[in-house]
Amino acid sequence: MTIPGGHGSRPDPDEQELARAVDDSLALQQLLAAAAAPPSSAELKGRSRALAAFRAAHRRRRRTAGATPVEGAGTSRTPLARVGRFSAAQFTVACAALVVLLGGTAVAAAAGQLPPALQAAVSELFNGSEPAGDHPSPKPTGQPAPLPSGMHNLPPAPSGTVSTPAGSPAAPSGASTLSSSAAGHATAAQLAGLCQAYRAAGDPPGLLSTPGFAPLVDAAGGTAAVDGFCARLPTPSGTGTPSGSAPSAGPTTPAGTATPSGSATSTGTALAAPPVPHRTGTAGPGRASGTPGHPVRSQARSGGAPSRPSSAHRTGKPQPTKR
């Protein structure tokens, strides 16, 4: 009878007692053997999920290690320092985000494990992800499709987001462009959810280093670009969502009736930025802030077709954009 740790030359008397307690009872030996028996396949069914997390964490760590500082948020911190200052609460957010991606949200949310803000975001993401009413269903044709309604249901971004004065015409086709640029509705919705989680967490140090946010960082093109990327994602436009707003409908009047102008406008501006090859992170905010009286619509429509946000480079499949 060996007990783990009893490998010293002079085992602790208590260890001997433990061993004797087991030796005395055959039934107990059988029980412990059963309790420590080789695993069933059911016990290992989480392996692929864990492996995915492992992959994401490693990729993320490598990227963070090799990241070049870009002007913008959070670049004064070293990646390592950010990880080190990561708190348990922030980890919960990250975990929750990953859980969202891996599809276990119902479990986490039902268990009330998520912070309130995130909980709300998750609920909206999942309850509102069905295209509502007259929304055309997503086509795999690469045609710009309307945004899944879940995207519009996301609460407004915090006031730090780029905003322009009310009355600026909103870009009618902004949302459509976004969803068509991503791999599909699920991806767009996920990115929106991650942005939401990111905002809800208030950009704690190290949050973006967690595996759960890897897709967002991927899509944005780096941690420093996440702020800009999320700002360019459409935030809720409330009733302003035109159901027939596919860009092919031509220059329609901006449906900006009750549209929170800030989010809509910043979206349009960002979308008007050149499609990708170089970093577009600063284009949106810079232009938007300088145009109090100037309609943004010309930017949004100047190409006659919507451009796409920088997330497009993630899929590597440029949309048919005429510019």
Add this chain to the structure above:
Amino acid sequence: MLTRLRPDGEDLPGHQPVLTPARLPEDRLAAVVLAAQAGEEDAFSELYHHVQPGLLRYLTVLVGRDAEDIASETWLQVCRDLHTFTGDADGFRGWVATIGRHRGLDHLRSRSRRPADPASWDTLLAVAGRDDTAVQAEEALSTSAALRLIGELPQEQAEAVLLRAVIGLDAKSAAAVLGKSPGAVRTSAYRGLKNLAAMLERGRTD
């Protein structure tokens, strides 16, 4: 560089000491941890296979039906923090157990009731149940039944028994997980074993 371990551990030595669950040799586990820290997926997979069963069983007794969720969360944190881990093989098992325990206790606090209500055991047993094909001849008891019996112990005894006999920690590592002295853990384990033996004896004569 790494030789794959038999996925199901069938051909591990058959003369395993009863208190030592099927486990990798210490230096092997240490090497696998290093490889996983370097990003090798095979190594991580092996690590998971090695550590997950004990973790899940421990959490099953600790939190009941939510054990799988807590184990998943534990692995997410392990993935995130793996690069920060330093230590030997026992240290690694203990590290994972500590993470799992913290998450499990947090979960219990948020649920604010003890796990082992009779209804939840049914679910739990289904979760922890083994494949019939894997049942070995000498086991009169299934893993889930054994865990259920251990779960009837007072919590500190149950934890001590599980950490020692199922996860395979030595007294010092188990003490670190539980935040107690090694002597206190031994005492809890000893009482737990004695209680289990008595329960089994009673069950036999009933």
